[in-house]
Amino acid sequence: MQSEWKFTSKDIAEKPDLFMSGHRACAGCGATTVLRLLMKATRGPTIVTTATGCMQIVSSMYPYTSWAVPWVHTAFENVAANAAGIEAAIKIMKKKGRVKHSHVDVIAIAGDGGTYDIGLQALSGAMERGHDFLFVLYDNEAYMNTGIQRSGGTPLGAATTTSPAGTVVPGKLETKKPITEIMAAHEIPYVATASPYYWRDLIIKTRRGLEVEGPAFLHVFAPCPRGWRTDTAKSMELAKLAVETCVFPLWECINGEYQLSAPSKAIALSPEKKKPVREYLQLQGRFRHLFTPKFEKLIDEIQKITDQRWQRLLKKCGVSASKT
Amino acid sequence: MSEKSWKEISIGAVCWKPSTALLTGDWRTYTPVRDPAKCTRCLLCAIYCPDGAIHWKPERNDIEFDYNYCKGCGICANECPTKAIEMKLL
Ligand SMILES: Cc1ncc(C[n+]2csc(CCOP(=O)(O)OP(=O)(O)O)c2C)c(N)n1
Ligand code: SF4
Ligand code: SF4
Numbered sequence A: 001m002q003s004e005w006k007f008t009s010k011d012i013a014e015k016p017d018l019f020m021s022g023h024r025a026c027a028g029c030g031a032t033t034v035l036r037l038l039m040k041a042t043r044g045p046t047i048v049t050t051a052t053g054c055m056q057i058v059s060s061m062y063p064y065t066s067w068a069v070p071w072v073h074t075a076f077e078n079v080a081a082n083a084a085g086i087e088a089a090i091k092i093m094k095k096k097g098r099v100k101h102s103h104v105d106v107i108a109i110a111g112d113g114g115t116y117d118i119g120l121q122a123l124s125g126a127m128e129r130g131h132d133f134l135f136v137l138y139d140n141e142a143y144m145n146t147g148i149q150r151s152g153g154t155p156l157g158a159a160t161t162t163s164p165a166g167t168v169v170p171g172k173l174e175t176k177k178p179i180t181e182i183m184a185a186h187e188i189p190y191v192a193t194a195s196p197y198y199w200r201d202l203i204i205k206t207r208r209g210l211e212v213e214g215p216a217f218l219h220v221f222a223p224c225p226r227g228w229r230t231d232t233a234k235s236m237e238l239a240k241l242a243v244e245t246c247v248f249p250l251w252e253c254i255n256g257e258y259q260l261s262a263p264s265k266a267i268a269l270s271p272e273k274k275k276p277v278r279e280y281l282q283l284q285g286r287f288r289h290l291f292t293p294k295f296e297k298l299i300d301e302i303q304k305i306t307d308q309r310w311q312r313l314l315k316k317c318g319v320s321a322s323k324t
Numbered sequence B: 001m002s003e004k005s006w007k008e009i010s011i012g013a014v015c016w017k018p019s020t021a022l023l024t025g026d027w028r029t030y031t032p033v034r035d036p037a038k039c040t041r042c043l044l045c046a047i048y049c050p051d052g053a054i055h056w057k058p059e060r061n062d063i064e065f066d067y068n069y070c071k072g073c074g075i076c077a078n079e080c081p082t083k084a085i086e087m088k089l090l
């Protein structure tokens, strides 16, 4: 199932944008880079459906659309059910000879709110029923479109409007839900994490998710300057640092077998390359309160949890636990 | 009142015009300006730009900024390996 597709940066730059310019995302929005790259990985006729959230809103200012492919907006909680319906319809139309293409790819896109929280049961059901589509979670770690509310994907210590940092509470009190592992536990053919900084890896993984027969789940890290209180120029740098600190490691799980992807594998092999979480946190206004004497200890806690999760992942990937 | 069949109902919220008609360049404060002498045409800027505002022109073997859409985020300047792009207040 490994894709034979070889491409250069020129091939990617030359391919027309299927997620087009003129969208209304904030300057420096990481999720829009994700969508551009995602659509560069398509292999033919493709139908996209998105749950509500920033990427739906910014790409469909009535009567304008940023999608150069058939695109269906759906409610917040049911994008996976929608994709399942589209896939089933194509299957039967193919049988009846009404669809002549050898394959029509279906991509469902949702934010963290639409995936970790409200869309989870539709997603779990569609994966369990084995529908052949790619579900893409762009994770900007809060409900951004409605004003930065915390979600199951918001990390520990992040200030959001519903987990504000105050004099007593240091931002969100709970850790990030391990959604990708939850999807891997569905034992579907393809599950992976990706970061737009590692654009080649993201494109390859998208293509694999499209090529595989059956459900695929891709979890993509998507820095959000508006909600993270970060410099608009730093979105790709943050997408890199999240990987380098092992806050967001890159891996694949193919038919239940875990394996590290190259950027994270390099860290596993040379643990001295692993950066402290502090370097990632300090660039972001949503963690600003952690750099005060009152809440400083939480940085150690975040480091500890990051290390524990990293070690657990190494074990799953069959890499012997390192010293870091 | 007789009910309408679905074929008679008018088409609802269909977005049919490409968003390329919306010129987001007027959001920009700082403008990326590239020094062609420093640029290696690696295309990283074109790949990372969230707004698809940097185009590859194979016939000229060069990139071109599309200031109709560039929002001035500075990602291209931040990621350019040779520091060929400077964000300027024009
Ligand atoms: C059932 C329902 N509840 C609430 C909303 C309002 N709503 C629209 S977008 C959104 C936030 C989406 O968050 P997320 O999925 O993380 O995407 P993001 O906006 O962060 O990209 C909310 C709460 C809605 N549209 N439908
Ligand atoms: S709020 Fe964040 S995710 Fe939404 S458009 Fe702005 S930068 Fe992108
Ligand atoms: S990233 Fe820099 S060197 Fe590479 S093409 Fe863009 S301007 Fe040129």
Ligand code: SF4
Binding pocket: A028, B032, B048, B049, B050, B051, B052, B053, B054, B065, B069, B070, B071, B072, B073, B074, B075, B076, B077
């Ligand atoms: S400043 Fe931002 S929007 Fe403008 S060309 Fe550079 S990356 Fe694209």
Ligand SMILES: [Mg+2]
Binding pocket: A111, A112, A113, A139, A140, A141, A142, A143, A144
């Ligand atoms: Mg979100």
